[in-house]
Amino acid sequence: xxxxxxxxxxxxxxxxxxxxxxxxxxxxxxxxxxxxxxxxxxxxxxxxxxxxxxxxxxxxxxxxxxxxxxxxxxxxxxxxxxxxxxxxxxxxxxxxxxxxxxxxxxxxxxxxxxxxxxxxxxxxxxxxxxxxxxxxxxxxxxxxxxxxxxxxxxxxxxxxxxxxxxxxxxxxxxxxxxxxxxxxxxxxxxxxxxxxxxxxxxxxxxxxxxxxxxxxxxxxxxxxxxxxxxxx
Amino acid sequence: xxxxxxxxxxxxxxxxxxxxxxxxxxxxxxxxxxxxxxxxxxxxxxxxxxxxxxxxxxxxxxxxxxxxxxxxxxxxxxxxxxxxxxxxxxxxxxxxxxxxxxxxxxxxxxxxxxxxxxxxxxxxxxxxxxxxxxxxxxxxxxxxxxxxxxxxxxxxxxxxxxxxxxxxxxxxxxxxxxxxxxxxxxxxxxxxxxxxxxxxxxxxxxxxxxxxxxxxxxxxxxxxxxxxxxxxxxxxxxxxxxxxxxxxxxxxxxxxx
Numbered sequence: 001x002x003x004x005x006x007x008x009x010x011x012x013x014x015x016x017x018x019x020x021x022x023x024x025x026x027x028x029x030x031x032x033x034x035x036x037x038x039x040x041x042x043x044x045x046x047x048x049x050x051x052x053x054x055x056x057x058x059x060x061x062x063x064x065x066x067x068x069x070x071x072x073x074x075x076x077x078x079x080x081x082x083x084x085x086x087x088x089x090x091x092x093x094x095x096x097x098x099x100x101x102x103x104x105x106x107x108x109x110x111x112x113x114x115x116x117x118x119x120x121x122x123x124x125x126x127x128x129x130x131x132x133x134x135x136x137x138x139x140x141x142x143x144x145x146x147x148x149x150x151x152x153x154x155x156x157x158x159x160x161x162x163x164x165x166x167x168x169x170x171x172x173x174x175x176x177x178x179x180x181x182x183x184x185x186x187x188x189x190x191x192x193x194x195x196x197x198x199x200x201x202x203x204x205x206x207x208x209x210x211x212x213x214x215x216x217x218x219x220x221x222x223x224x225x226x227x228x229x230x231x232x
Numbered sequence: 233x234x235x236x237x238x239x240x241x242x243x244x245x246x247x248x249x250x251x252x253x254x255x256x257x258x259x260x261x262x263x264x265x266x267x268x269x270x271x272x273x274x275x276x277x278x279x280x281x282x283x284x285x286x287x288x289x290x291x292x293x294x295x296x297x298x299x300x301x302x303x304x305x306x307x308x309x310x311x312x313x314x315x316x317x318x319x320x321x322x323x324x325x326x327x328x329x330x331x332x333x334x335x336x337x338x339x340x341x342x343x344x345x346x347x348x349x350x351x352x353x354x355x356x357x358x359x360x361x362x363x364x365x366x367x368x369x370x371x372x373x374x375x376x377x378x379x380x381x382x383x384x385x386x387x388x389x390x391x392x393x394x395x396x397x398x399x400x401x402x403x404x405x406x407x408x409x410x411x412x413x414x415x416x417x418x419x420x421x422x423x424x425x426x427x428x429x430x431x432x433x434x435x436x437x438x439x440x441x442x443x444x445x446x447x448x449x450x451x452x453x454x455x456x457x458x459x460x461x462x463x464x465x466x467x468x469x470x471x472x473x474x475x476x477x478x479x480x481x482x483x484x485x486x487x488x489x
Contacts, residue, residue, distance in 0.1 A: 113332075113334075115330060115332050115334040116334060116336065118297055118330065118334060119328075119330065119334035119335070119336070121295075121296070121297055121323065122295055122297065122323060122326075122327070122328035122330075122397070123323070123347070123348035123352065123396070123397070123400060124320040124321075124323035124324040124348060124352045124400065125347075125348060125351060125352065126320060129351050133347060133351070134336055137338045138336075138337065138338055141338070
């Protein structure tokens with residue numbers, strides 16, 4: 001057994017790098033995926049695409065992230081696809097983040113008042129033009145606060161990747177605990193590190209929300225209360 | 233399709249809007265019942281009627297913002313197809329002003345006016361800006377060009393909306409209750425702009441309750457009730473020699489307001 005020392009703290013903080021890295025990957029990949037999900041859900045051209053997207057999104061939203069991690073790590077190895085802890089954790093978190101961001105962004109697109117689309121139509125703009133020049137710029141303003149809020153959720157979710165052996169903050173804390181046997185101290189420090197990562201984001205999100213409601217530049221756009229719950 | 237072409241050919245370019253036996257249902261509710269209306273080029277038609285009578289629905293059918301299930305609409309010789317294909321051609325020719333202004337809040341006044349000409353008509357940004365400034369001067373707010381819509385009053389916003397629609401050089405202007413969302417002291421500045429436009433010979437279809445405006449500029453007044461045209465005639469016929477009980481009732485209510 002080792003005495004708990006300041007080198008352990010350093011070790012934990014270094015392990016937090018992987019938490020940050022995994023969060024960034026999940027967020028970057030999830031953003032791309034979420035954007036496609038949101039567009040697929042609101043486009044008027046194909047009913048089929050809307051439905052298939054909805055089923056995919058609901059499938060991942062209604063199952064635990066832990067199960068998704070197992071599927072990508074253990075499940076795929078059965079069919080001969082050996083993924084590293086890194087890859088499988090990244091894929092699972094990207095899909096997870098993508099489905100929720102897709103949901104949030106779909107709501108933000110729908111929150112842009114219908115009159116904006118009408119005005120675009122009346123000016124003979126086509127669908128892609130209305131989307132890119134009128135709807136999405138306004139939707140992204142609405143989306144900023146709940147998106148940053150959801151980022152907090154993503155950071156906390158990366159802790160589950162420890163289960164498949166990915167050496168992020170939680171995994172590191174387990175190892176430190178195993179050698180020092182000071183669970184209360186170790187996990188308190190871990191909590192503080194998570195708090196230091198997430199709290200500023202929460203503040204920022206709150207700030208963005210207040211600034212947007214103060215400015216009110218998006219007219220009468222009101223965010224669906226359901227969305228704020230998802231993002232909280 | 234053959235029928236549509238005939239209509240356009242027979243009456244020639246003279247007919248700006250031709251609506252023939254248009255029917256529209258929202259589920260089981262029939263919003264428009266056999267509505268027929270011809271608007272000749274250069275004419276001003278005011279559409280009025282109680283709320284829910286289908287007047288907004290009708291005007292929104294003209295530029296394809298609403299679909300209809302039966303009938304034909306031809307705008308400036310271009311038939312409106314049920315599948316909305318090619319509807320952009322009609323929308324280029326028919327500008328629309330909305331009750332709620334619907335300016336783009338993330339763009340400046342000038343950008344609101346140049347967006348469509350640049351994207352739709354493919355004019356250069358410089359030319360679009362010049363045109364926009366010309367129309368902003370016409371509606372008397374050139375000094376607001378670089379402000380955002382939220383910084384303007386309702387009346388100013390609606391005048392920008394008129395300028396924005398004019399920037400596409402439409403042949404017909406559709407007004408959907410343009411003064412209903414305005415504070416009373418701002419109604420006149422918008423009406424004055426519309427009267428000026430009418431004076432220049434613009435073809436106009438206006439849904440409005442402003443009976444003073446109707447009396448002043450309308451060539452004909454259409455009164456709608458329960459989705460059908462209940463009366464159609466000159467302003468004089470509408471206000472004076474009229475036995476239609478519903479019209480009388482409506483005029484009475486408007487005068488009390």
